[in-house]
Amino acid sequence: MTSAALRRRAWKLLEMVTTPLLPSDYLDLVSPLRAGADLRGRIEAVHPETSDAATIVIKPGRGWRGHTAGQYVRIGVDVDGRRLWRAYSITSPTNRRDGRVTITVKAIPDGKVSNHLVRRATPGTLIQLDQPTGDFVLPQAKPAKVLYLTAGSGITPVMGMLRDIEFDDVVMVHCAPQPQDVIFRNELHDLVADKKLRLTEVHTDTDGMLDIARLDELVPDWAERETWACGPAGLLDAAEEHWTEHGVQERLHTERFRPSIVVAGDGGEVTFSATGKTVDADGATPLLDIGEEAGVLMPSGCRMGICFGCVTPLKAGAVRDLRTGEITEAEPGVLIQTCVSAAAGPCDIER
Amino acid sequence: MTAIDPTAHLTAEQIEELGRELDAIRDEVIAGRGEKDAAYIRKVISAQRKLELVSRGVLLFSIFPPAWLLGTAGLSVAKIMDNMEIGHNVLHGQWDWMRDPKIHSTTWEWDHVSPSEQWKHSHNELHHTYTNVIGKDNDLGYGIMRVDEDQKWHPFHLGQPLWNFINACFFEYGIAAYDLELGKNLHKRRRRNPEFRARAKAVGRKIRKQVLKDYVIHPLLSGPSFLTTLAATFTANLVRNIWSHSVIMCGHFPEGVQVFERQSIKGETRGQWYLRQMMGSANISGSRAMHFMTGNLSHQIEHHLFPDLPSNRYAEVAVKVRALFQKYELQYVTGPLPKQVFSAWRKVFRLSLPNKKPKVKTPDRKQELVAG
Ligand code: FES
Numbered sequence: 275m276t277s278a279a280l281r282r283r284a285w286k287l288l289e290m291v292t293t294p295l296l297p298s299d300y301l302d303l304v305s306p307l308r309a310g311a312d313l314r315g316r317i318e319a320v321h322p323e324t325s326d327a328a329t330i331v332i333k334p335g336r337g338w339r340g341h342t343a344g345q346y347v348r349i350g351v352d353v354d355g356r357r358l359w360r361a362y363s364i365t366s367p368t369n370r371r372d373g374r375v376t377i378t379v380k381a382i383p384d385g386k387v388s389n390h391l392v393r394r395a396t397p398g399t400l401i402q403l404d405q406p407t408g409d410f411v412l413p414q415a416k417p418a419k420v421l422y423l424t425a426g427s428g429i430t431p432v433m434g435m436l437r438d439i440e441f442d443d444v445v446m447v448h449c450a451p452q453p454q455d456v457i458f459r460n461e462l463h464d465l466v467a468d469k470k471l472r473l474t475e476v477h478t479d480t481d482g483m484l485d486i487a488r489l490d491e492l493v494p495d496w497a498e499r500e501t502w503a504c505g506p507a508g509l510l511d512a513a514e515e516h517w518t519e520h521g522v523q524e525r526l527h528t529e530r531f532r533p534s535i536v537v538a539g540d541g542g543e544v545t546f547s548a549t550g551k552t553v554d555a556d557g558a559t560p561l562l563d564i565g566e567e568a569g570v571l572m573p574s575g576c577r578m579g580i581c582f583g584c585v586t587p588l589k590a591g592a593v594r595d596l597r598t599g600e601i602t603e604a605e606p607g608v609l610i611q612t613c614v615s616a617a618a619g620p621c622d623i624e625r
Numbered sequence: 626m627t628a629i630d631p632t633a634h635l636t637a638e639q640i641e642e643l644g645r646e647l648d649a650i651r652d653e654v655i656a657g658r659g660e661k662d663a664a665y666i667r668k669v670i671s672a673q674r675k676l677e678l679v680s681r682g683v684l685l686f687s688i689f690p691p692a693w694l695l696g697t698a699g700l701s702v703a704k705i706m707d708n709m710e711i712g713h714n715v716l717h718g719q720w721d722w723m724r725d726p727k728i729h730s731t732t733w734e735w736d737h738v739s740p741s742e743q744w745k746h747s748h749n750e751l752h753h754t755y756t757n758v759i760g761k762d763n764d765l766g767y768g769i770m771r772v773d774e775d776q777k778w779h780p781f782h783l784g785q786p787l788w789n790f791i792n793a794c795f796f797e798y799g800i801a802a803y804d805l806e807l808g809k810n811l812h813k814r815r816r817r818n819p820e821f822r823a824r825a826k827a828v829g830r831k832i833r834k835q836v837l838k839d840y841v842i843h844p845l846l847s848g849p850s851f852l853t854t855l856a857a858t859f860t861a862n863l864v865r866n867i868w869s870h871s872v873i874m875c876g877h878f879p880e881g882v883q884v885f886e887r888q889s890i891k892g893e894t895r896g897q898w899y900l901r902q903m904m905g906s907a908n909i910s911g912s913r914a915m916h917f918m919t920g921n922l923s924h925q926i927e928h929h930l931f932p933d934l935p936s937n938r939y940a941e942v943a944v945k946v947r948a949l950f951q952k953y954e955l956q957y958v959t960g961p962l963p964k965q966v967f968s969a970w971r972k973v974f975r976l977s978l979p980n981k982k983p984k985v986k987t988p989d990r991k992q993e994l995v996a997g
Contacts, residue, residue, distance in 0.1 A: 290842050293834045294734040299727075300678060303671055355663030357724040575750035578898075580932045582718035582730045583750050598652060607726060 309336035341406035343438035350402030363431035417500035425505030591621025644896030709920025757905035796866035878969035908959035
């Protein structure tokens with residue numbers, strides 16, 4: 275018998291010992307970051323960057339496959355007892371010796387996870403991790419000239435790149451309301467002092483929003499540069515238009531943090547993605563009824579919110595709890611009780 | 626269905642007002658759920674696992690009597706925790722709000738021969754929706770007992786004290802059979818129903834795994850302590866079964882608890898539904914340890930009003946619920962465990978004999994009454 279087969283057998287036996295739990299349920303108690311465990315990380319330090327941004331140092335579990343500069347990672351953090359998932363760019367270089375990775379988080383107003391991470395997260399806390407992903411990365415072949423165009427926390431993936439690989443000719447245009455809001459400001463200025471970077475800071479509180487046409491003056495050779503841009507949608511839209519207009523759109527790489535923002539309204543179009551049905555729903559009828567009327571096979575039980583026999587994944591959009599008015603937005607792993615939830619805007623139910 | 630309707634003094638408006646007041650209690654807890662609650666259930670789960678692990682470890686040496694005693698006691702408590710404070714409540718979806726896929730009603734499996742999926746259907750859905758409705762809620766006597774004067778007597782009921790005792794000893798098997806609705810499904814035609822067969826198979830699989838673990842694998846691992854470990858596991862299962870059976874009997878069987886007729890729930894309003902839960906359940910009073918070991922089902926009334934609120938909150942909810950009972954002049958049936966168990970058993974004995982006609986029930990003064 276091969277050793278892999280032997281190991282499988284041993285594991286099977288172990289499963290019989292621990293049934294109905296799994297061996298990992300016990301192993302997690304002592305070694306949550308071990309190889310073979312669900313991917314997790316442990317927060318080891320939280321360093322403030324600005325008044326509302328902080329860098330979180332994470333020790334990833336043994337299953338971590340490593341990242342490419344510019345990629346992001348989805349993390350699951352328990353905020354007020356509830357697990358919430360968000361994606362953050364990785365700001366540490368890929369060759370960090372101690373194997374730690376960092377993300378740098380800016381607290382956005384009313385942002386549950388970002389405020390938690392910046393202001394309340396403590397070392398020692400376990401968080402859930404996904405493997406890093408994203409194609410906002412540097413190419414294999416080194417470009418001769420590089421432009422980084424960033425705004426606000428859009429600097430984070432670019433910082434991961436800057437720290438990872440040195441280029442001969444790098445220009446960065448970064449927008450932030452005021453000088454003290456520039457994340458990584460000291461480090462950027464050190465790079466400038468070492469002549470490794472040319473930096474233009476645009477302080478939008480005094481200078482106003484960056485007008486993309488000003489690039490001609492700030493970086494005259496912008497069109498020759500391989501460009502990575504990350505920031506609010508307005509900036510990226512303008513950049514894409516500008517680059518296309520000049521016929522150099524293939525040189526522009528953009529990263530959007532929040533592709534679609536859910537606006538919770540009253541009712542909307544409901545898609546039952548497993549069955550491929552789409553119907554209009556009002557904001558007061560339970561999705562269970564909506565689905566059944568549309569002929570979708572919906573699991574159900576008490577129909578009054580107590581038996582949890584109707585829980586179904588919410589893949590996109592938002593729903594409102596008809597009892598409390600609470601809005602639930604789609605996130606991976608979010609399940610809703612269809613008998614007491616109504617559409618709060620367009621949504622996608624996996625049935 | 627009782628000759629004297631203890632809720633007759635309430636007007637329809639009062640019942641709806643009561644419903645609104647209960648909704649408000651519920652909303653308050655929901656709004657306040659947070660980190661502390663999550664930490665509580667995580668702590669309980671981790672403590673249960675450690676206790677089970679250590680107890681099983683000690684049982685490897687159960688050939689020595691002190692180790693046997695210690696290990697058996699630990700394992701019994703661990704199994705009770707698994708079924709009561711953790712399993713029952715997780716499967717109710719009480720912790721689904723945490724969005725932790727490991728502590729979720731859709732993924733949890735418990736140390737019990739009834740697979741979670743089936744138990745959720747018969748318990749969460751049938752029992753909790755139709756609490757104490759004769760003919761709809763099979764928890765009323767589990768189909769093997771007569772628990773109300775108005776139910777028809779059959780000579781079979783003569784043996785019900787014995788059935789009930791056997792059921793207590795092998796409670797988890799009783800529940801599994803009950804979840805399968807074995808009684809009616811054993812008829813020839815039903816037996817072949819593919820859906821029933823699939824469910825029966827699932828139960829078979831679960832039983833096999835559970836028995837293998839408790840009565841083969843762990844004894845084998847104990848080597849020379851094979852027999853004593855076997856005896857220890859059997860004892861722990863017995864203790865757990867009798868304990869859960871007793872606690873559960875206290876929930877709906879003691880004197881003073883009402884049962885309802887099928888017609889009475891037609892077009893039931895939210896307020897009426899709440900009222901039925903209030904009148905159909907009974908509590909157990911006692912210390913915090915007692916509440917914990919019953920999985921907070923000692924707060925059965927509160928649990929039936931709000932089956933999906935986190936169990937650690939029932940104690941604080943109970944204070945408010947009890948005040949409502951008082952305000953609306955209703956009887957809050959509660960008492961210490963021995964008294965409630967005795968009351969339930971007495972009923973089992975009494976109803977094993979036929980009664981001539983439905984007796985006019987007078988409130989039982991031995992109960993602790995909270996009535997105007
Ligand atoms: S059907 Fe029972 S909770 Fe939705």
